Every structure is written in C-alpha cells, then in structure tokens.
Amino acid sequence: MSLQRFQRLNFGLPFLWMALFVLLPVAILLMVSLSESRIGVPPYKPLLEWAEGRLVGVNAGFASYGQLIEDGTLALTVVESLSMAGLTTLICLLLGWPMAWAIARTRPEGRGPLLLLVMVPFWTSFLVRIYAWMTILGDDGLLNSLLLGLGLIETPFLIMNTDRAVLIGMVYAYLPFMVLPLYAVLERLDPALLEAAGDLGARPLRIFFSVLLPLSMPGVLAGSALVFMPALGEYVIPDLMGGGGSAMMGKMMWDIFAMTRDWPGAAALAVVLLASVALPLALLSRLKRRLEGDAA
C-alpha cells in the first residue's frame, strides 16, 4: 500500500466512525424531533409520506419545539440544567484545585497512592455509590441520625429529594474528572517559577493569582469541560436523589420519552441539550486554542 493511500485510509476511518456513530444518530434525532406525534408504533408519523413510489407529503414541523417553549418546559429545564451543572462545576473546581495542588506537591512516591484514592470509587458500581449516598443523606439517614443524636439539631435536615441532594451527588460523582486534569497540569509546573515569583517580590496570594492560576488554566478548562458536559445531561442522580421535583434535562427527557411517550418532544429536548452542550464546548475549545496559541 502506498503511503498516500495509507494516509487517506487514516483519514477515512475516523471519518467513517464519526458518520456512523455520531452523525447518523444525530440525524435520526433531528428527524424525530421534527416529526409529528401520534399514538402507535413508532409513536411518530414518518417525515416523508410515500404512496406508489411517489412523495405525497412532508410532515415536518417545529410543533414539538413550539410545545416545549409554550408550556415552559424548555425554559425550566435549560435554566435548571445549566445552573445545576454550572454550580457542580464551580464546586468541583473549588474543591478539586486544592486537592490537585496538594497531590502535586507531595513527594513523588506519595502521589501514586493519593491518585489511586481519587480513583478508587470507580471500582464499585456507580449506582451502588449513589444508593450509599441516599442512605447517608436520608431523613433518618446516617448524617441526620448523627446530628440528632448529638443534639445539634431538633428536626432532621431535609436533603434527600431536593436540589441540594442532586448537587452533592453530582459533585461527588464528577470531582475526580476535575482533579485529574488539574493534577496533570500542576504536576508539570516548574517549582522554580513559584520561587522566582517570590524572589521578585510577590507574596503568596499574588503568586497564586499572577502565576499559579493562569498557568493552571489549561487544567481548569479541561476539568470544567469534563464535569460540565456530562453534568448537564445527568439522569441517574436527579432521578434517584432529586425526587420528582428535579427538572434537569436528562430526567425530563426520560419523563417525556417513557412516561408521556412523546418521542418528538423528547427528541426536541435532546436536540436543545445537544446544542447547549456543543455551544460551551466550542467556546471552551476556542479559549483553549487561544491559550495554546500563546504558549506554542
């Protein structure tokens, strides 16, 4: 095989992969979202109606989107999802940065075990861990029993089945995705840079904001993307910990899809979710390219 053909194959294979497993599903999703809902199998009308080999009608419209906007579902879920995912990212960043810094500053032989501890939760089922949190945070759960027993509170804290529980669950689940990229960046940082900043008269707080934080930005961006994107579409945690009140997109989509059996509605919501993930992602990657353009 000539090198040129090999290179073409090299380019072609990922492209084929993307077409098959990304573009095609998205196209189907778009198609469903534009079609009309009905009772039947499948529960939507085909987009194109054929009769005797001729196209007789196109049943495409933005009715599902209109419906979502009209009944306020869209605004509610988008706001709820964005704010919950944003808050999760922020808390993960505030917790994860010092964690990553502490690990990166440990003696080299101590870093491996600490990183392992960050990843240990992945060894058990995600579902099991969420159920564990449910028993901890419940009205008669571990936390409340402890606080009640110590006489610190009179009535149990209401955590389960609120947004607070969803937030705790999501921060817990996504924290490692923030810590690891941050660690990778901070570990490679030349310690002489911090000494140089100190030598040039900068106090610790100044060193943090002028040197440490800017240089850790690639890690901050990568970690934020890794937390924000999946948090936006998170389904299991809001469903199990948020009770019926959670209006996060993943759960809302499931409700519309499985309960109401309104496939076009669910598909429309999915398209909006996709767009709301793709937009910040594109923004982030542009920001990252700018950072790298600076460095390269």
Added chain:
Amino acid sequence: MTAAAISVEGVAKAFAGQPALAGIRLDIQSGEFFSLLGPSGCGKTTLLRLLAGFEQADQGRIVIAGRDMAGVAPYDRPVNMMFQSYALFPHMTVADNIAFGLKQLGMGKGKIAERVGEMLALVRMERLAKRKPHHLSGGERQRAALARCLARRPVVVLLDEPMAALDKRLREQTRLELVEIQKRVGTTFVMVTHDQEEAMAVSSRIAVMEAGAILQVGTPREIYEFPASRAVARFIGTANLFEGVVAQSSPSGLSIDCEGAKLAAPGNFPVGTKLGVMVRPEKIAIGTAPLPGDNLLPGQVAEISYLGGVSEYRVRLGSGQIVVVAAVNQRHAVTAPVALGDKVTLSWHPTDGVALP
C-alpha cells in the same frame, strides 16, 4: 576596600539530618563577581538558596547589605536570583516578565515602562520585548532572565549555573557578555557553577567548595597557582603531585626526597614531613635544556596528544607514575620535538612547585 555586600558567619544547614553545609564563613565585597565552585552535591546551591531566602540556616548568620537576613522572606530580600531553568513566566511576554518584579514594588506605570526599556537595552533585547519565552532561543532566554533579575536593582544578583542550559559555543560568548553587563551595572554577582573554566573566566574571586565546606577563597590566579590543599589542586586544572618526604628545611625552601631524586620547593615544613609537590603541566619543560638549579626527573614519553596550539605529553617516571606535561608548539615544524618512546628529562624551576601536606 569597599563594604561587604554579603557576609556569611558560621552558617550550617542540614536536610533530614544530612549535613549539607557546615561552618561556612565568607565575605563578598560589593561589586564583586564571586563564584561558588565545586562538584555537584558540595553544597554550593544550598548556600545560594540560603542567600536567596528559599532555605533558612540552622546555625549562623547571613548579613546582606548590613541587614541580618534571619527570618526575612525571599520577597523582602535585596537580592534577585537567576534560576538554572531561568524560570521565565511562560504566560507573559519578555517585557511583562521584566515588569513583574517592578509591579510588586508598587511603581507607577510610566516608571515601570521606562525601567523595562532600560533593562531591555542593557541585554539588547528591545526587538524581542513582545515575545513569549517559548519563542526565544536559549541565549535570549538567559538574557531575559538576567534583565528580570536586574530590573529591581538588587544589591546582589544570584546566578544558579547560568550557562548550564546553553551549548558550548554559546557559553563562551555569553560568559563575556555576563562580565560586561556586570561591570556596567556594578551589582554584586554571586554565581554557582561546577565548571572551573567558567568560574576562572568570569570571577573576581572564587570559593572552592567540597562536601559542605569552603576549601579556599581567592582570585582565579591564586587558586590555580597557589592551591591551599590537594583537593583544590586536583579540582582546579590538572595537577601533577610528586609524593615525598622533607629531607632538609631552610629559610630558602625545602629539599624533598622523591622518586629517587631531590626536589626543591618553596615552603616551611619540619624535616620528615610527608608531602606532595604539586606542579602544573605547563610549568614543566620537556626536551629542552634545563636551567641550573631546576628540578630534574627522568622519564619516558608514553603518550602524545597534539592539540594544535599545545601538545600534551604523558611521561612515565621510573616509579610508573604518569606526569602530564603541556608544551606550547612554538616552532612551525612538521615533526614534533619529542617522539613517542623517547627518554626525556623533565625539568621545572623550584618556585613553580607548591608543597602540599
């Protein structure tokens, strides 16, 4: 005599029980280009970091510009350090790097710009002011780091192996630039290096260090010509050591029994003292008529390295000891004055030897 910029008084430092420095005493005069020279692990970098304030001494006192530095943080010291890796901030331009230290002083924008321009001119980097460190060559990075160091007008500039990251050819050129800049600004420079040639070329004085102690402090010439100990003699340049016993001691010098001959050397040691006579390779003459009173040792040429301007001869003595002799190739000739295997007489003037106990 100018005032001492730095005075180190009985400083000791240990890491996890392992002594790194012990009993360090040192005075560095204002305006000096002072080098700490020694093999890796001798404590020279630790001493530099103590001066910068990144480490605190376990014992003793460090006084910089008349101020005791005990408990003074790096950001409050009148010193600036140039790091081995240069440690330029990768997210800032050269100009911003130089301005960083000035901003911490709370200087006005106009004054900062003025000083940055001055520093850029000093290291001839005006055209590269807007570049990021990644877009600079090794030599340019070094100059940027030096400019950043000098911008705050410190009393002392500390340089940690400033030439180590450069390739050999660039190093020699940079060396001259460094000396020139130091002369122009008149700031005291303290440099750490393991490269004796580098230290000799730039320093006004050198402290030779080994195993956490200072062996000798002196000008490059003093250290090379009059080493105070065998360790210094061996570390600086090449040293031929002839071991012997003092046979006679008189005010005019020593007579030493060595290699079956009597060697004369200056010094004052009691009869019977075992010592070594150190002679530098270029002080020994080979294949030329000795002058009256010279020390003479017979030997056979075992190896010749022709290096162009100089030839290096390895001559085996009767005892088997190898003596290194360096001779300038003064004559424009095709054949060497001395050939391999020749029986030769090595000679040197008694005052060219140094008796080391």
